[in-house]
Amino acid sequence: MATQALFDDSANNTDKRIPLGNGLVIELLGGQGKRFTKAILYRYGVMVKDFISRDRVAKRLFIVDAVRLGAKKSYLAEALCISRQTIDNHLASDECFGKEGLIHGYKSADRTNRIEQRKLHKEELCTGNKAQIVAKIRAKKREDELKELPYTPALDFSEGSDETIDEIAPDDQPFAEEHPWEATRYAGVFPYLIALISQYGWLRFIMSRFAGTYRILMVFVLMVSNNIRSIEQLKHVLSREAGVILGIRRLGSRPKIWESFYNASRLKKSGALLNDFFRHQIKGGLVGITFWFTDGHLLPYSGKFNMHYAYNTQRSMPVPGRTGMVTCDISGRIVDFDIQEGKGDLRARIADLGKKWQSDMPQKAVQVFDREGHGADFFASLVNDHSPFVTWDKNVDAKKMEAIAGERYSSEFELNGKLYGVFEENKSVEYVEKKSTDTEQKSGDDEKKSVDGEKKSVILRHIFLWNKTSKRRTCGLAWTGDIEMTTEDCARAILCRWGASENTFKHLKDRHPLHYHPGFKLVESERQDIANPEIKEKESAIKSIKTILQKLYRKFSQAREVVNSDGVPRRNSIKEKNRQSIAKNEADLSRLSEERKELPDRVDVSSLEDYKSFKQVDNEGKYLFDFVTISVWNARKQMIEWLSPYFNEKDELVDLFYAITKCHGWIKSTKSEVTVRLEPLQQARHRNAQIQLCRRLTSFVARTPNGKRLTVEVGEAPV
Numbered sequence: 001m002a003t004q005a006l007f008d009d010s011a012n013n014t015d016k017r018i019p020l021g022n023g024l025v026i027e028l029l030g031g032q033g034k035r036f037t038k039a040i041l042y043r044y045g046v047m048v049k050d051f052i053s054r055d056r057v058a059k060r061l062f063i064v065d066a067v068r069l070g071a072k073k074s075y076l077a078e079a080l081c082i083s084r085q086t087i088d089n090h091l092a093s094d095e096c097f098g099k100e101g102l103i104h105g106y107k108s109a110d111r112t113n114r115i116e117q118r119k120l121h122k123e124e125l126c127t128g129n130k131a132q133i134v135a136k137i138r139a140k141k142r143e144d145e146l147k148e149l150p151y152t153p154a155l156d157f158s159e160g161s162d163e164t165i166d167e168i169a170p171d172d173q174p175f176a177e178e179h180p181w182e183a184t185r186y187a188g189v190f191p192y193l194i195a196l197i198s199q200y201g202w203l204r205f206i207m208s209r210f211a212g213t214y215r216i217l218m219v220f221v222l223m224v225s226n227n228i229r230s231i232e233q234l235k236h237v238l239s240r241e242a243g244v245i246l247g248i249r250r251l252g253s254r255p256k257i258w259e260s261f262y263n264a265s266r267l268k269k270s271g272a273l274l275n276d277f278f279r280h281q282i283k284g285g286l287v288g289i290t291f292w293f294t295d296g297h298l299l300p301y302s303g304k305f306n307m308h309y310a311y312n313t314q315r316s317m318p319v320p321g322r323t324g325m326v327t328c329d330i331s332g333r334i335v336d337f338d339i340q341e342g343k344g345d346l347r348a349r350i351a352d353l354g355k356k357w358q359s360d361m362p363q364k365a366v367q368v369f370d371r372e373g374h375g376a377d378f379f380a381s382l383v384n385d386h387s388p389f390v391t392w393d394k395n396v397d398a399k400k401m402e403a404i405a406g407e408r409y410s411s412e413f414e415l416n417g418k419l420y421g422v423f424e425e426n427k428s429v430e431y432v433e434k435k436s437t438d439t440e441q442k443s444g445d446d447e448k449k450s451v452d453g454e455k456k457s458v459i460l461r462h463i464f465l466w467n468k469t470s471k472r473r474t475c476g477l478a479w480t481g482d483i484e485m486t487t488e489d490c491a492r493a494i495l496c497r498w499g500a501s502e503n504t505f506k507h508l509k510d511r512h513p514l515h516y517h518p519g520f521k522l523v524e525s526e527r528q529d530i531a532n533p534e535i536k537e538k539e540s541a542i543k544s545i546k547t548i549l550q551k552l553y554r555k556f557s558q559a560r561e562v563v564n565s566d567g568v569p570r571r572n573s574i575k576e577k578n579r580q581s582i583a584k585n586e587a588d589l590s591r592l593s594e595e596r597k598e599l600p601d602r603v604d605v606s607s608l609e610d611y612k613s614f615k616q617v618d619n620e621g622k623y624l625f626d627f628v629t630i631s632v633w634n635a636r637k638q639m640i641e642w643l644s645p646y647f648n649e650k651d652e653l654v655d656l657f658y659a660i661t662k663c664h665g666w667i668k669s670t671k672s673e674v675t676v677r678l679e680p681l682q683q684a685r686h687r688n689a690q691i692q693l694c695r696r697l698t699s700f701v702a703r704t705p706n707g708k709r710l711t712v713e714v715g716e717a718p719v
Helices: 056-069 073-080 084-097 099-106 111-120 130-148 163-167 187-200 204-225 231-236 239-246 254-265 269-284 346-356 376-384 398-401 487-495 504-510 533-558 574-598 619-645 650-662 684-698
Strands: 017-021 024-029 040-042 046-052 179-184 292-300 309-311 318-328 335-339 367-368 389-392 409-413 420-443 445-466 474-478 522-524 529-531 602-604 615-618 665-669 673-678 709-714
Touching: 017 073, 024 056, 040 056, 046 056, 056 073, 056 084, 056 099, 056 487, 073 084, 084 099, 163 204, 179 239, 187 269, 187 318, 187 376, 187 619, 187 650, 187 665, 187 673, 187 684, 204 231, 204 239, 204 254, 204 474, 204 619, 231 254, 254 619, 269 335, 269 619, 292 309, 292 335, 318 346, 335 346, 346 367, 346 376, 367 487, 376 420, 376 474, 389 487, 389 533, 389 619, 398 474, 409 487, 409 574, 420 487, 445 487, 445 650, 487 615, 529 533, 533 574, 615 619, 619 650, 619 684, 650 684, 684 709
Parallel strands: 292 367, 367 389, 673 709
Antiparallel strands: 017 024, 024 040, 040 046, 179 665, 292 318, 309 318, 318 335, 389 474, 409 420, 420 445, 445 474, 522 615, 529 602, 665 673
């Protein structure tokens, strides 16, 4: 006996009924293809929905509902003679803008048909400006998404604690999963993890501060080490292969990654995290404390909001953005960094560094900076604070430098393949010690101040430098206090991070997503002052009057004096007219100059018309991402030093390291050990160096907080 089907589809097997999958069938009445007049949707033989072909809005609603019920897009597109992209567009419009998006998107070439459609869906249509309605819908959707995200309450600790780690469930601990050998194309990330864990205690450091949200920082390690420029680009990463090498099983979808990022950002722990990390580096001897090089780097902004301007050195022009103030040691390891709004203040940053870490070091580091910090007042402030420094001299007279005899450059040294000669003298730098005193004169709410100053001077070391290879000469300035530094030491310090020797920030930008800012959030800036626009108008008027006066003076000097018979100058003569014009313009010039002096240099934008308030970027997410960036960068510098004894070609050393960290491989996790096997490099000398580096990393016996040992090796496929 033949078995009977659970649902009898014999009635559906007609020429006009087309199956759509999941028990759905569409029936086209009045013709096939685009010629049908009405379509009916059945689900297991029961009518669900229908529409008339000329009702375009109903057709869109029909398509969206059919897909939501389980209809396959390809079958539905073929039945209705439309493209898959059209279906996707309708779904996206419904998801982003709701039914209003489907209704408002309708346009018809037939005016009569358009009027008929509007009458038919009059109650569903929204009134008002469509752009404003869409903006409100998007804003509401973002608010709803943020409300739905689970909130992790802030933990009450400043330096982290092991109790926080114990609160993490055993299954959520890093590398808690046990599994046999699995292939992964991201095995090269594992050396970074071993270096971070063995040298910095990195896993325990972040887990004690972020609890379960530590995973987002592990994802950032993957991004930085593989130069993945944004979280959106993680869609190209294989979730399991990346997750297993990071010890978090699987990366998860992008919404889940963003959710973890928002939870970590809400804790507002970046300030304490960075301070603790920098202090750990300084006290643990992981960064140098002899020379500190500070420089500002542009973080541009290209949005539509009003931002303060930073300076783009390459383009030689101001652009909207922020300035990252980064301090590194002589080997290129990053010691400290800060993000400042607008152009930033290099001098204030350098002055704060010495005070910030003074108690954690046996003596102050020698601050090295470029010509942006040049200034007699700033030099005097550093000397008074007993802060040693080395910098370039500014406005050096090239002719005087060329006139110096070559025999005076008594000391010679070589740096980066170039020969240098140096000698030094003392240089007295004069400055004015300002003392501001309030006067008793007040005008309304404005309080005027008078500045009294006393001229003083400081004696600095004047370093004369001659690049004998490129035939160039210049000067530097230094004040070293009680620190013993030779002339050659001062010259090497200033040459180690600028000119041909600069490499830290250029390589950092090329190798890592330095400018990426996840979770780009804007808040109201505390700095709402700008240069007074009236000053520019006054100065422009003053310049115009001065130009006119120059012409009048020239005409007056060339004009002939004409007098009457009684010797009195004629009133209508050219010289007399020029004299009157000169007197009038000089009076206007004097008046404008006085008005210019009374204007304040800067004003608040709220007191002006047609000016927008300044926005400021919330740097919480940027600080978290840059914390991982500098951690990976410093670990990279350390591993290259470990690799250098095993590879003699210094020019290829960095490229060899990146080749090792890009290797595919395999990973195995047991109860007591996590083992990663990297695929061997092709050339024997590269492979030998790779093996030695892996042995060196394994010898540190790095362990996870749950006690598993981390090992890395080189070999063929285990399977």
